[in-house]
Amino acid sequence: MITHDEVRARSAAADDTYPLLTLDEFFDGNAQEDSIAPNQWGFGRPPLAEIARRLRELERDDAVAWVRVQLHEETFEDSVEDVLAEGVAVCTTLDERVVDERLDAEELQYDGAFEGFVYDEQAFTQVPAVPEGYRVLSLVWD
Template sequence: MISIAELVRRAGDAEVLPLITVSEFFDGNDEEESIAANQWEYGRPPLAELAERFREIEQRDDVAWVRVQLHPETLETDELTGEAVAICTSADEAICESWVDGLDSSGITSGLIDEYVDVPAVPNGMSIWSVTWD
């Protein structure tokens, strides 16, 4: 799991959060309320299952990358808090929705939901979909 100190370093003077990898967010993270806190114990699967699902998505041939979008208050609270998960893919909305079925998400939204640094390149023919939880 990425440290807050590393997030601060990568955010720089502008304090714009980086998109972080699935491993940076989930590896060693046992804080169930660190993502989709309002859905934890109300339908959202455990972190381990979320991590596994996003790692599976990341391995698909039609996916360039998957990153966790941190909540803007992460730097203020010194707590790693995910707000959404970005998927860069050539798949359409319906297919992406099928990948996250059962995660108790609010669905997917086109594009990133906030401003971030360390956003990997988006290859031709691909777009970004964000998995959100409200």
């Protein structure tokens, strides 16, 4: 998992924008269950490992160009030392409903895919190219 210091350094190098993280950067070695969907952890949300498994499976689909973790703005507050996710971005040609069905939105307890990023796109850095015919959907847990 990427460290908090590495995230802050990447952000500072890109005019304090939020770097999008790969699934490996966010999930590999991450044992902090409340780093994503903290309000659902302990209330039926599957463990991080299961969320990562499903996202990786989706990312292998030919209709998906990339999947990235969108960081929570609190990650950049001075009092926070953790890497926290606000949501997940999926660059795809798939319909929101199809993404929700494949990931099982109800079981993962996210609010359903919607078009766009969780914050203005300009808030992010290291955004991969969006191929023609694809769009970005976001998954968020509230």
